[in-house]
């Protein structure tokens with residue numbers, strides 16, 4: 001019990017029933033009029049939980065100690081690392097059906113609550129599941145423990161789980177990483193290319209990394225540029241293919257994680273752009289990476305005369321220029337999106353695929369002032385995507401279609417892809 005309140009406090013056991021899905025893979029229950037956020041449970045279950053955080057007066061957080069009435073969708077943990085305490089697969093105890101429901105519920109919740117989008121849009125969200133739902137990840141970053149063994153960060157704390165593999169990476173990646181010993185405290189980058197090649201690289205340990213908490217190291221990391229990893233197996237560039245094109249992507253460069261991700265997103269984005277703005281002549285591919293979406297746009301929209309890829313990473317831009325050399329429809333602009341927008345040729349359609357933080361108000365305003373007929377937005381953080389879609393809707397766009405792409409099996413993560421058209 002906390003000193004100030006009559007309710008339970010950290011360490012106390014509480015029984016909860018009638019749990020419902022919340023955001024971030026967490027279930028939501030109530031106890032003594034207080035909301036309780038629970039990890040490790042499933043919708044509808046009756047569970048005994050231990051309170052782990054009671055610092056807020058309005059809610060508690062808790063983890064499952066006993067499942068008293070199990071959901072029919074509960075399965076034996078599908079990820080050995082998660083079962084051993086790693087923080088990788090927070091829905092490893094859910095079958096694919098309920099895991100997809102949990103993600104869809106979370107997407108609908110943020111679109112309504114944060115985006116304040118109309119009920120019809122929220123109800124109309126479609127789900128596209130990418131198979132396989134385990135062993136799907138073709139690039140992975142793994143921490144190395146003090147003994148030089150690569151593994152997975154433990155859940156909520158420091159330390160590395162090394163004796164049980166995560167079920168997300170394609171199996172040969174885990175095997176290739178496990179065959180080597182690594183520099184203690186380093187980070188391993190392991191990538192499986194579309195030509196079957198395996199690339200392994202090691203990023204040097206950060207100063208003060210050993211023995212520090214993960215949160216501290218993440219804060220330190222965000223304050224300085226990340227070091228380029230040193231390649232130890234395979235080449236510095238990974239072969240990637242989509243729609244008949246080939247890219248040489250730097251080992252640590254961005255590529256969609258799921259083995260079918262780049263194909264699936266490209267097809268969806270191109271279809272949405274074609275449906276929302278047929279006969280487009282000009283397009284922007286913002287946060288374009290190596291220009292995968294630019295390629296699919298010119299293939300799907302033969303009317304396109306000009307696509308500008310905007311990307312801040314020099315290596316990604318170099319890879320894009322190499323692939324699109326000789327295609328004068330596609331131009332690459334290297335630099336941050338915000339300041340670039342005012343100087344680009346006016347677009348009929350804009351594709352955006354920002355990092356987790358999303359577009360933000362300034363970039364949305366820059367897009368709106370260019371008056372594209374349609375915007376196709378790809379967002380890997382549903383809450384940030386909901387905020388950005390809400391901003392676009394309040395500035396003259398309406399949402400035509402939203403697809404939640406289920407590309408991160410065993411976890412709560414989900415990608416939100418949305419098409420908007422100008423109401424003018």
Ligand SMILES: C[S@@+](CC[C@H](N)C(=O)[O-])C[C@H]1O[C@@H](n2cnc3c(N)ncnc32)[C@H](O)[C@@H]1O
Nearest residue numbers: 254287288289311312313335336337353354355
């Ligand atoms: C989610 S990735 C998308 C890449 C690409 N659309 C794809 O599917 O391969 C986001 C990209 O945005 C780039 N980026 C991050 N911040 C940026 C900024 N402010 N301006 C331009 N590009 C940025 C990153 O380097 C990364 O390549």
